[in-house]
Amino acid sequence: MSKGYLILAQNTDTTDFLKLAYVNALSIKLSQSTIASVSLVTDIVDAVPEHYHKVFDNVISIPWFDDALNSSWKIENRWKLYHVSPYDETVILDSDMLFLTDISHWWKYMSTHDICITNKVCTYRNETVTKDNHYRKAFINNDLPNAYSAFAYFKKTENSKQFWSLVTSIVKNWEEYYSRFLTNTPVAYLSIDIAFALAIKILGIETEVFSNFEYPTFVHMKSHIQGWKSLSDDWRNHVGAYFDNTGALKIGNYQQTGIFHYTEKSLITDEVLYLYENLYKDRYNG
Amino acid sequence: MSEGILIFAHNNSEIDYAELAYISARYVKKNLNKPVSLITDSGSREWMYKKYPDSVEVFDQIILTDNVSLSLYQKKRYYDGALSHKLLTFNNLLRSKSYELTPYDKTLVIDCDLLIVNDRLKYIWESNEDFMISKQHHSISSEFDDSEFRRISDYSVDFVWATAFYFVKNEKNNTFFELCKHIVENYDFYRFVYRIDNPLMRNDYVFSIALHILNGFSNEIQPVKLPADIIYSLDREDLYKVHDSKTFVFLTNKKNYLGEYILAKTHNQNVHIMNKYAFGRNADRLLEVIL
Numbered sequence: 001m002s003k004g005y006l007i008l009a010q011n012t013d014t015t016d017f018l019k020l021a022y023v024n025a026l027s028i029k030l031s032q033s034t035i036a037s038v039s040l041v042t043d044i045v046d047a048v049p050e051h052y053h054k055v056f057d058n059v060i061s062i063p064w065f066d067d068a069l070n071s072s073w074k075i076e077n078r079w080k081l082y083h084v085s086p087y088d089e090t091v092i093l094d095s096d097m098l099f100l101t102d103i104s105h106w107w108k109y110m111s112t113h114d115i116c117i118t119n120k121v122c123t124y125r126n127e128t129v130t131k132d133n134h135y136r137k138a139f140i141n142n143d144l145p146n147a148y149s150a151f152a153y154f155k156k157t158e159n160s161k162q163f164w165s166l167v168t169s170i171v172k173n174w175e176e177y178y179s180r181f182l183t184n185t186p187v188a189y190l191s192i193d194i195a196f197a198l199a200i201k202i203l204g205i206e207t208e209v210f211s212n213f214e215y216p217t218f219v220h221m222k223s224h225i226q227g228w229k230s231l232s233d234d235w236r237n238h239v240g241a242y243f244d245n246t247g248a249l250k251i252g253n254y255q256q257t258g259i260f261h262y263t264e265k266s267l268i269t270d271e272v273l274y275l276y277e278n279l280y281k282d283r284y285n286g
Numbered sequence: 287m288s289e290g291i292l293i294f295a296h297n298n299s300e301i302d303y304a305e306l307a308y309i310s311a312r313y314v315k316k317n318l319n320k321p322v323s324l325i326t327d328s329g330s331r332e333w334m335y336k337k338y339p340d341s342v343e344v345f346d347q348i349i350l351t352d353n354v355s356l357s358l359y360q361k362k363r364y365y366d367g368a369l370s371h372k373l374l375t376f377n378n379l380l381r382s383k384s385y386e387l388t389p390y391d392k393t394l395v396i397d398c399d400l401l402i403v404n405d406r407l408k409y410i411w412e413s414n415e416d417f418m419i420s421k422q423h424h425s426i427s428s429e430f431d432d433s434e435f436r437r438i439s440d441y442s443v444d445f446v447w448a449t450a451f452y453f454v455k456n457e458k459n460n461t462f463f464e465l466c467k468h469i470v471e472n473y474d475f476y477r478f479v480y481r482i483d484n485p486l487m488r489n490d491y492v493f494s495i496a497l498h499i500l501n502g503f504s505n506e507i508q509p510v511k512l513p514a515d516i517i518y519s520l521d522r523e524d525l526y527k528v529h530d531s532k533t534f535v536f537l538t539n540k541k542n543y544l545g546e547y548i549l550a551k552t553h554n555q556n557v558h559i560m561n562k563y564a565f566g567r568n569a570d571r572l573l574e575v576i577l
Contacts, residue, residue: 125443126505229433229440239441253443253480255503 001088003107004037004057006081009095010066010074011044015265017074018042018052020095023268025055026276027099030247030283034104041077041084043068055280058086067171078192079171082154082164094150096265097218100249101257106215114160116153117196119146119210121220121261123227124239124251128217134224141185144197145206150261151216152196163209166199218259221251234264243272247279287391287454289411290321290346292384295398296377297330301364301562304334304341307398309565309572311344313531314402316576320394320411321346325380325387328352347389351380362486365521366563367537369545381448381489382466385459397449399565400558401572403532406514407556410452415510417459419451419493423516423558426550427523427538438491439481443498444505448489449558450512465496518558523547525564528571 005028009021018040025038039058042048043066048059063084067076081092089111110116121129131140139146154160170177174190181198200206223235232238239252241262249256262268291314295307304326311322324345326334331348334341341348362376380387384395394410396402410418421444425432435445453459469476469492476495477487484491501507519525519536524547527535532554537547559565565572 250503252441253498253503254505257504257506 001111002037002086003035003089004039004087005035005091005093006039006041006085006087007093007095008041008062008078008081010042010062010068010077012072012074017095017265018044018048019273020265020268022052022055023273023276024093024095024097024099026280027097027247029055030276030279031099031102032104033102035107037087039086041081043077051277060084060086073189075190075192076171078149078195079164079168082156082160082167085156089153089155091151091153092149094261096262096268097150098249098260098262099258100247100260103215103258109211109213110153110216111155113153113209114155114157115163115205115209116211116216117200117209118148118151118216118218120214120217121148121225122217123225124219124221124235124254124256125227126219126254126257127227128214129220129225132222132225135222138182138185138187138194139197142182143201144181144194145200145210147193147196147200147209148218148220149192149196150220151218151259153216159205159208163199163203163205166202167195170195170198215258218261219251219256220261221263236264236267241267243275245275247276288389289392290323290388290390290394291315291318292323292325292388292390292393292395293398294325294378294380294395295330296327296351296380297333298375298377300372300374302333302337302566303398303562304330305337305569306562306565308334308338308341308344309569309576310396310398310400310402312573312576314396315344316531317402317405318394318408321390323347323349323389325349325351327377349387349389351383351387360486364562366561367524367545368522368539368547376486378489379470379487379492382463382470382492385453385455385463388455392452392454394452395448395450397558399560399562400449400516400556401534402556404514404554404556407450407512409513413513415452416454416456417452417462418510418512419446419448419497420511420516421446421509422511423447423449423518426517426519426536426552426557427548429541429548430520430539438494439483442480442482443494445490446494446497446509447516448493449518450516450556451493452512462496462500465499466492469495514556516556516558517552519560521560521562523564524561525559525568528568528575531575 009017068074295303524537
């Protein structure tokens, strides 16, 4: 059974998501002991730099029409990941993540599921976020399962196909679904997290897709869930990010482990990019 | 292996820390039945000898630190209830030298303003753990916002209470105390890195930082908690009455009403009385009820 990570990346006017996906892939290659295959799904296959191709195991074109053509967030193609994944078992990832330590052992547990979706995230202090009243009001008030699509596992099975079919329907008809299920706190934009949550709720598969263990999880650097009193929207106004020459990362006083979802895209400066590229070259003589 | 309790006390111009240590020693001896040693300076010791001649018998050993480095003097605001305070000298940073100063193989270190009134800490001596310290003590006031005691600053690491801790002499703990000393000696740097706003160097901060560093800059390994809860009463509160050796009545602050108080009682609970003036005012009574 082939296993690997799949990242959808489409550049926007403001962000080079391809670059973020590339650094994410570099971090996977550098940190994962067994499952380290990474594939990229993008709308600009021809424009993907040659050295990116060396890192990604597959570079896949978004199939059919680009549903995110007029979108600024460009998440409308996420439902296609099920169809284009080259793996029997896939973990889909957001681009703006870094793998800092080996999480290969998670796969053994995730493989016991058809679908395994993150339902708990941590602060940079590795404390589980118990109730996110800031970003997840719609989840709490509409009684939605606490799904995070930034790290989600699926196997190509009938159950999984059914889930993804419903996700597809929700993504394509989100206003209709939202008007029906998000009545307490309406949401005015498409969110894949909400689409996943709705699909889980409608299918009644919460106990099947959520883990009872502490993983899968990731450090979620949304500012308002870090447990701080004073706040701005950008966490870097409060704590520093410090990479050492091995690619390890400290946030404030805390060494980061596992998966780090940095959310602030400009964290990946050219300096960070070169750091990871050089580490990769050193490791693989590339 | 020898077992005992260690208390630090250095008087300043108004607070008779040695007297507090003497009272604290009497309570802990009664309830834990272990020898107690005092770390102090010659001035504090002589004053204590005059006031309490039997302190020679109460303490197993009195260890003088007149020539010990790290005797840093700071200025600290000492409150006596919510509305009164004075700026006095504070010499309380020898805690990092506990490892080399203790005469025991297994040591419970306690603040001199901590009254041990039950025997729950006796379990430490039989434990397999070599280091115990608590991250959480409990305010006597249900209205107190204890966030200053949850982290050493909003963005920084978890707060641990150096008010009471237990350690066994071994290489690992030697490393811990060596690191504590290093932090004390380079405190300006660590205060900056750990985002500590409070200019006063506290043992709690030093220990919190050292534990965090030794845990690989993470929370993954939590320190083993002492097997007894500790209640604290702030220096902005008052010890109102000592009923008996296990029952105390405090005046706790009324939220949003500065200088107004609510009564609160503790019974058979270890209490950390931060108001040193209040502790001193009740010294005679505290000794009377322990006899």
